[in-house]
Amino acid sequence: MKKNKSKAPAKLSADSLLRLGFPSGKPLGTALNIVHTYYKDLPKNHQIELLQDVLDAPDQYQLHSTLGPLALAILAQKEAAPIALKEQQQDYTIYGASGIDEGAFRQMEIAMRLPVARAGALMPDAHQGYGLPIGGVLATENAVIPYGVGVDIGCRMSMSIYDINTGFLSKNTEELKKMLLDNTRFGHTSFKRPKGHDVMDRPEFSEIPIVRELKDRAFLQLGTSGGGNHFVEFGTVDIKDADNEFNLPVGSYLAVLSHSGSRGLGANIAGYYTKVAMDSCRLPQEAKHLAWLDLATEAGQEYWLAMNLAGDYASACHHQIHERLSEALGESPLATIENHHNFAWKEKDAKGREYIVHRKGATPAGKGVLGIIPGSMATPGFLVRGKGEAKALNSASHGAGRVMSRTQAKNTLSKPQVQKHLKKAGIEVLGSDLDEAPMVYKDIHQVMAAQQDLVEVVGVFNPKIVRMNGDEKYMEVD
Template sequence: MNTLTLTGKDLLEIGFKPGKAIGIAISIMEETHPETSKEKQLLLLAKVLASPSDYQEDEVLAPLAEALLPPKQEEIISLMPEAKEYTIYGAAGIEAGVLSQMDTAMRLPVSVGGALMPDAHQGYGLPIGGVLATKDAVIPYAVGVDIGCRMSMSLYAIDADILTKQSEQLKRMLLDNTRFGTATFKNPKDHAIMERPEFAAIPVVKSLKDRAYSQLGSSGGGNHFVEFGVVELHDAQNEFGLPTGHYLAALSHSGSRGIGASIAGHYTKLAMQNCRLPQEARHLAWLDLNTAEGQEYWLAMNLAGDYASACHHQIHERLATALGEQPLAVVENHHNFAWKEKDAAGNEVIVHRKGATPAGQGVLGIIPGSMATPGFIVRGKGEASSLNSASHGAGRVMSRTKAKQTLSLPQVQLYLQEAGVEVIGSGLDEAPMVYKDIRQVMQSQQDLVEVVGTFNPRIVRMCGDEMYMEKD
């Protein structure tokens, strides 16, 4: 038996450097070579030290070999030297920072096409209002944090005069039947979305199920809203089969709440760990759809989108019950999502629309303005150069911070009064003046959509100070 114990000093004398390799070497010798003489142990360890790569596959000595090898340099994926061409709509209203972000996205080796919508402004990774097509790859930050954020509108056979004659009752309906931000319903309504198998099959989603249930039927903060207004249908050949004219309408804008944000955060982190990009492109890290992680995100993303839709359906169901009427027609579309579509050559691509409305041939959608400017029911024209997309709104021209520093409450209140709009909640960061002129935005995308109807908001509820006691 070897009675002479190997020490760290012995290893230093044969060339080992101070560090964890010494501890690993001593541990291996004690566990696997207890009968071997100290001299022979040192001889073996000297061989590993001289050429650790020769022992990387050794069943016993591999841990020591890995500790002795220099740390692996993380491989940085190079961007293409030049950005691929993309189409810009409303270029005069788009800032240089947005173009820089889009140029970076178009230099990704997985990018195959792109477009900028006229409401584009800077975001993280892909600009908001950016559309990006990739091959076999999905980019969580090109989808966005609020996965499946969407618009939903219900049209009613109710005289629009109700907006002035019964404005207090309509405000009460919004207060009783909507929740924003951290507020939720005490007793959420059940929905089939909660029975989806993804809640059991995907670990990160499973952990979010209780929170998702508690937030059913509610809306987020920021620019999310539920509002009553007037729709004027212009197109006699509209898909609803309704006469042209004026209709009471309810319009909602919200997304996938906490579940979407948590899914986005989890898979963005995973993508950034596995797909190392230069600093300026780090938020555009992608997941390969041919990997388990990519497929898992795809399922989770679709669940979040369907969850967002379920929340809107419950909002409109509650309002329909309060109004005592079923809607004549419903329009719904989402953004902050990725779709599997065909390019002009018939190849499957992944189209990310981060703040962009699907506008394929004949596809209906809603493009809102601000709380005091019109929104539009539109029909897509299927323009290939826009990747079958259009804007998702007016787009910001003023940051939230600048809005709070620049605008005053009396100034905003006067603006709303002159526009004939009442607002419940909200703050200066969502004032109408922080947005681009929606009419100019629509003018810039005449080749992308045609207008079916115009919506004018009248009573708007957003996340803000709760001025009334709410009941469930």
């Protein structure tokens, strides 16, 4: 009769400790060495409890025979002086300064004092965020800042243009609303049967531990949109430039415009590597969210691969949104355009030097590069062509930019007030809440006027039927 062999306790990993908030660097390595040498027979949960005790009170374990080295490593890291910022900030270019809040200026000034910062610019839709301001563009040398990219990695715009007369929209409003309700999902909802996509076969999903754990959830969220300011909408686009890249005649067309990002995949990647960066790159309190990862390190390379995966995943979600709506319309698009923000790119300056360019809420606007800059749900968006302005680091705004925080909007505005505004603008809205009302955004026309040196307008998009996260009837005009 065979005897049952007892299983060895599950081995404690670095990723497990990092997710629990354990500091990276020497304390992490010391902790793993100790548990795998002296406490390997303890159950995993007991190993974690033991290490947590040392982390909570390292001064009490300094003389412990086996845990002393860990306590000393934790204390040494806590006492280590933070990396000093430059005494003087580097200059950076500002567009539309009169419409930018002081918080955004302060954050950009701190960013320009980072030792790795080489150039910067502030777009006209800029406002205060975490770390780098929304609308901030920052070039660094061989370093990537997770919070310089943002939480919603690879958030993007996507537009499909159809050979359908714009009169179709007003005559088929109810049918188009139903198409949006049937073919889009927002927030915590998803499709019962998500469509497959090649992005799910990427090696990063098996090679990077934190990404591997997110694969199942990422598959369930394929083809869906997030909450907040994310939307899918029907509208009309007026092509104004006869010499356009799509060979479309000047005129009006039916269009679908979507705005969303990398969902839970990007958010968890951002949170995990921000923690790693803040543990390994200690900065003064006012700059702590600008902690960076050196691209020469394993963590830096991991984040770079994970960030690019999240960007491609966000693109895949948009493609599926537009595929579903194209099928519902029974039409193939004449043209599709997309661009992303909340990302970092490897780019070279005029002298051939390579930098990491972070665009946190900024649109790539290299010479000839197409992009989409939306307004609010009740104002136009713009299909643009970049002019390649070096002072702006080949960037432009990613939208109108907020003038009112979400809390302020909910405390200030009322549902009847917003409904009246939407009715006057002729907009149908499914979902949304007061924090995304048109009044919370800057005047998109002023924002566009402030960046005439950065982009030229190819076409103008006017939203008509908008779907966002929330109760489908919340903002619908009576």
